[in-house]
Amino acid sequence: MPHEIPQTMGQQLGRRSWAEPWKIKMVEPLRVISREARGRALEEAGYNTFLLRSDDVYIDLLTDSGTSAMSDRQWAGLMLGDESYAGSRNFYHLEEAVRTYYGYRHVLPTHQGRGAEHLISQAVIKPGDHIPGNMYFTTTRLHQELAGGTFHDVIVDAAHDPQDLSPFKGDMDLAKLERLIEEVGAERIPYVSLAGTVNMAGGQPVSMANARALRELTTRHGIRLFLDATRMAENAFFIQEREPGYADRTIAEILREFCDLTDGAWMSAKKDNLVNIGGWLAVNDDAIFEELRNLVVVYEGLHTYGGMSGRDMEALAIGIEESVSDDHIRARIGQVRYLGELLTDWDVPIVQPVGGHAIFLDAKRFYPHIPQDAFPAQTLAAELYLDSGVRSMERGIASAGRDPSTGDHMRPRLELTRLTIPRRVYTQAHMDVVAESVKAAYDARHRARGLAMVYEPKYLRFFQARFEPLGAA
Numbered sequence: 001m002p003h004e005i006p007q008t009m010g011q012q013l014g015r016r017s018w019a020e021p022w023k024i025k026m027v028e029p030l031r032v033i034s035r036e037a038r039g040r041a042l043e044e045a046g047y048n049t050f051l052l053r054s055d056d057v058y059i060d061l062l063t064d065s066g067t068s069a070m071s072d073r074q075w076a077g078l079m080l081g082d083e084s085y086a087g088s089r090n091f092y093h094l095e096e097a098v099r100t101y102y103g104y105r106h107v108l109p110t111h112q113g114r115g116a117e118h119l120i121s122q123a124v125i126k127p128g129d130h131i132p133g134n135m136y137f138t139t140t141r142l143h144q145e146l147a148g149g150t151f152h153d154v155i156v157d158a159a160h161d162p163q164d165l166s167p168f169k170g171d172m173d174l175a176k177l178e179r180l181i182e183e184v185g186a187e188r189i190p191y192v193s194l195a196g197t198v199n200m201a202g203g204q205p206v207s208m209a210n211a212r213a214l215r216e217l218t219t220r221h222g223i224r225l226f227l228d229a230t231r232m233a234e235n236a237f238f239i240q241e242r243e244p245g246y247a248d249r250t251i252a253e254i255l256r257e258f259c260d261l262t263d264g265a266w267m268s269a270k271k272d273n274l275v276n277i278g279g280w281l282a283v284n285d286d287a288i289f290e291e292l293r294n295l296v297v298v299y300e301g302l303h304t305y306g307g308m309s310g311r312d313m314e315a316l317a318i319g320i321e322e323s324v325s326d327d328h329i330r331a332r333i334g335q336v337r338y339l340g341e342l343l344t345d346w347d348v349p350i351v352q353p354v355g356g357h358a359i360f361l362d363a364k365r366f367y368p369h370i371p372q373d374a375f376p377a378q379t380l381a382a383e384l385y386l387d388s389g390v391r392s393m394e395r396g397i398a399s400a401g402r403d404p405s406t407g408d409h410m411r412p413r414l415e416l417t418r419l420t421i422p423r424r425v426y427t428q429a430h431m432d433v434v435a436e437s438v439k440a441a442y443d444a445r446h447r448a449r450g451l452a453m454v455y456e457p458k459y460l461r462f463f464q465a466r467f468e469p470l471g472a473a
């Protein structure tokens with residue numbers, strides 16, 4: 001019998017394969033501890049993957065934040081660090097990169113995204129104000145609340161449905177926004193908070209058409225429009241792929257056009273911008289900048305370093321340029337999709353369409369027998385770790401926290417476990433191992449029982465909460 005020629009993945013799928021636009025120069029060994037040791041580690045961590053030691057983790061998909069691999073150019077950039085307290089040349093390089101690719105006039109470095117969120121919230125939110133946004137993000141909403149504001153989710157309904165296949169599930173629902181403006185008055189809305197892609201919805205993108213309509217609406221009411229630019233380069237990829245008229249435009253052009261519709265942005269540079277630490281805040285308005293430039297010296301550091309070292313600002317300036325490369329973004333999102341396609345083929349319930357930075361397992365459909373108050377997504381993160389040492393993160397009821405007015409759990413419709421893919425770090429073989437572990441957890445789904453929360457910190461509880469298993473398996 002003739003030997004059968006093995007087919008590549010591309011041939012099996014009826015298309016040509018693609019490969020990452022880089023090769024590996026340095027490696028970091030991984031190890032996997034025994035199942036017994038994983039059980040002990042999980043118990044010690046209170047069934048919270050944030051409390052595991054990374055030495056006990058095999059493939060780490062906790063987050064794409066600060067976990068990317070820097071390029072050789074970025075590492076070389078570290079050697080060009082100018083560690084002057086004031087006026088470091090690396091700051092001016094960073095400022096130029098933000099101005100070029102994001103287009104804002106005034107730029108401040110911060111130690112990471114939440115440092116920037118803190119400053120913008122303190123500068124423009126007054127007690128009693130209302131901030132509409134396209135779904136909450138944990139740290140963003142907390143800083144808005146700590147400044148005295150109330151967050152309102154005005155994202156399209158489709159965003160809350162993991163099976164809705166709409167191409168732009170990150171869009172704002174403009175009718176919901178108009179109703180809120182009518183209810184509370186434009187003067188009580190310091191800004192509209194727009195994020196692309198939308199993390200808690202599954203990395204879902206915002207369309208250019210929606211951003212344009214939002215600009216028109218906010219201008220009509222005299223309301224500012226600020227952008228959480230954390231994953232906007234990835235958002236630009238979806239516009240290029242799905243929105244009429246953008247197929248021939250570059251990621252850099254689309255990113256710039258989108259940002260030009262907004263009044264300013266905050267950034268966790270630990271994601272799109274390919275650095276392990278850092279952030280920035282940028283606005284066009286002179287008066288707001290004046291206030292922010294003063295506040296940054298109180299909470300972060302002088303306005304030319306804002307919590308970052310010179311070498312880190314240099315790596316960030318280079319990372320910004322690399323992050324808008326079309327080849328880079330295509331491979332980055334392609335890898336996330338590869339994992340999504342495997343799981344979809346095996347009928348594992350995930351948020352569809354697959355978004356930019358992660359696969360989100362739909363824990364409500366994964367564990368229909370576990371009520372939301374028994375933390376199904378947290379349970380799934382624990383089960384996955386036990387199965388293979390793969391670390392994921394809960395994005396459901398634990399992450400949503402409590403309603404500040406009633407003290408009750410907020411119970412989001414989306415109860416998700418996130419497999420977040422770091423940029424330029426893992427290979428296709430790692431994705432295969434992850435998919436097989438998810439499949440094993442899915443096959444054993446009937447044995448899972450849920451968790452009880454036994455320790456709950458006051459702020460952002462998901463980071464440090466502790467859990468105990470409910471009942472025996």
Ligand code: PLI
Binds near residue numbers: 112
């Ligand atoms: O983690 P920071 O402080 O650099 O950034 C906060 C932050 C702001 N906006 C968005 C959309 C985020 O995703 C974000 C941080 N996200 C984390 C840590 C994550 O694991 O998704």
